[in-house]
Amino acid sequence: MTQIDIISGFLGAGKTTLIKKLLQEGFPKEKTVLIENEFGEIGIDGGFLKEAGVEIKEMNSGCICCSLVGDFAEALKKCAEQFQPDRIIIEPSGVGKLSDVIGAVQGVQAETGMELHSFTTVADATKCKLYMKNFGEFFNNQIEHANTIVLSRTQKLSEEKLAECLALIREKNPKAVVITTPWDAVSGAQILEAMEQKELMEQLMKEDDCLPHHHDHDEECECGHHHDHNEECECGHHHDHDEECECGHHHDHDEECECGHHHDHDEECECGHHHDQDEECECGHHHDHDEECECGHHHDHDEECECGHHHHHHHHHGHDADEVFTSWSVQTAHVYTEDELRQTLNQIAEGSVTGTVLRAKGIVPCTDGTWLHFDLVPGECEIRRGAAAVAGMLCVIGSQLDETQLAGLFHVKG
Numbered sequence: 084m085t086q087i088d089i090i091s092g093f094l095g096a097g098k099t100t101l102i103k104k105l106l107q108e109g110f111p112k113e114k115t116v117l118i119e120n121e122f123g124e125i126g127i128d129g130g131f132l133k134e135a136g137v138e139i140k141e142m143n144s145g146c147i148c149c150s151l152v153g154d155f156a157e158a159l160k161k162c163a164e165q166f167q168p169d170r171i172i173i174e175p176s177g178v179g180k181l182s183d184v185i186g187a188v189q190g191v192q193a194e195t196g197m198e199l200h201s202f203t204t205v206a207d208a209t210k211c212k213l214y215m216k217n218f219g220e221f222f223n224n225q226i227e228h229a230n231t232i233v234l235s236r237t238q239k240l241s242e243e244k245l246a247e248c249l250a251l252i253r254e255k256n257p258k259a260v261v262i263t264t265p266w267d268a269v270s271g272a273q274i275l276e277a278m279e280q281k282e283l284m285e286q287l288m289k290e291d292d293c294l295p296h297h298h299d300h301d302e303e304c305e306c307g308h309h310h311d312h313n314e315e316c317e318c319g320h321h322h323d324h325d326e327e328c329e330c331g332h333h334h335d336h337d338e339e340c341e342c343g344h345h346h347d348h349d350e351e352c353e354c355g356h357h358h359d360q361d362e363e364c365e366c367g368h369h370h371d372h373d374e375e376c377e378c379g380h381h382h383d384h385d386e387e388c389e390c391g392h393h394h395h396h397h398h399h400h401g402h403d404a405d406e407v408f409t410s411w412s413v414q415t416a417h418v419y420t421e422d423e424l425r426q427t428l429n430q431i432a433e434g435s436v437t438g439t440v441l442r443a444k445g446i447v448p449c450t451d452g453t454w455l456h457f458d459l460v461p462g463e464c465e466i467r468r469g470a471a472a473v474a475g476m477l478c479v480i481g482s483q484l485d486e487t488q489l490a491g492l493f494h495v496k497g
């Protein structure tokens with residue numbers, strides 16, 4: 084039976100890099116098809132993976148869980164018939180909600196005879212806090228619904244900062260297996276094993292660190308330790324009986340639900356989240372206390388949200404990616420010097436353009452006859468020499484972008 088793995092993650096997290104690693108070191112002998120759903124209209128990653136001999140199906144004219152849902156089922160079926168793969172990897176757009184993608188796959192599982200095998204989220208450890216704060220509706224959803232979370236760029240963080248990031252992740256998802264080792268130090272096979280052996284990993288984590296443990300002030304913890312309410316725990320943390328622990332969990336002296344979330348004493352929704360009766364939930368959704376739509380989500384029936392967007396009743400919770408993010412994708416005939424391109428990217432990476440640039444990537448011709456491939460996330464950019472593309476192309480994704488300014492910076496005419 085073909086198995087389906089979803090590899091999600093925010094813009095520039097490292098999804099494609101992880102997929103490459105898994106293909107080379109995790110399941111090199113399996114027949115794999117990759118379905119990519121990019122937010123920008125131009126598929127730029129495809130080329131790299133085609134070199135690795137993988138069949139790629141790009142679905143870039145919408146979102147697989149919304150406008151492409153019918154096409155998505157069709158694409159899955161076609162893949163199965165045409166290639167009879169062992170595995171289909173789905174790489175949703177960086178601003179896709181993992182819960183929606185899981186829902187879309189589950190919806191077509193029966194008719195395609197495939198099995199949803201794992202749902203992994205790649206998260207940039209250096210930007211967790213920033214993304215949770217500014218783009219939590221999308222970022223948190225990807226964290227909350229993953230069964231494995233692979234942190235990227237952990238080699239750039241101090242032990243303290245990594246612990247801080249882990250705590251933020253644990254607060255959103257206490258159950259997932261979280262991989263914190265820099266990718267150079269682990270093989271794709273090890274990552275795959277973690278993605279597939281959740282129970283074993285959970286067991287190991289219980290033995291090894293205190294993060295997933297609940298510390299009541301008077302009971303034996305399920306980890307087998309006793310945590311008094313006034314002493315330093317042997318894990319090195321102090322666990323007061325009424326505060327948020329620095330591990331990101333709230334350790335109340337009264338209760339913790341077995342789902343791992345903390346629920347205030349008034350209500351619990353069947354979806355497993357806690358919803359105060361009138362607030363925006365920290366999951367980014369707004370949950371009114373009166374109705375629930377048959378899709379299982381709650382939707383206000385016709386109001387303008389405070390954020391200024393109108394949320395239609397028929398639609399799934401919160402915002403669509405295209406209400407929050409914009410993408411500017413162009414083909415260009417401009418031939419760049421490496422210095423010129425670096426200068427443009429540095430200006431963008433340092434935030435000196437209008438709006439927020441979250442991601443830029445492209446393949447453009449260079450004056451020396453080679454081709455330049457570039458990748459940019461906030462604060463970081465990389466230029467490599469690589470294969471020629473059929474045309475120069477570039478894509479910038481962010482919010483409130485000034486396209487005229489971007490066109491000027493990239494020397495794109497018209």
Ligand SMILES: Nc1nc2c(ncn2[C@@H]2O[C@H](COP(=O)(O)OP(=O)(O)OP(=O)(O)O)[C@@H](O)[C@H]2O)c(=O)[nH]1
Binds near residue numbers: 093237
């Ligand atoms: N140093 C370092 N760089 C990384 C790591 N993971 C990803 N990168 C770099 O980050 C950039 C983005 O990586 P991708 O794998 O393309 O990210 P993505 O999640 O597929 O990005 P989208 O195209 O936005 O969906 C590339 O330049 C990678 O080389 C990591 O763990 N360490």
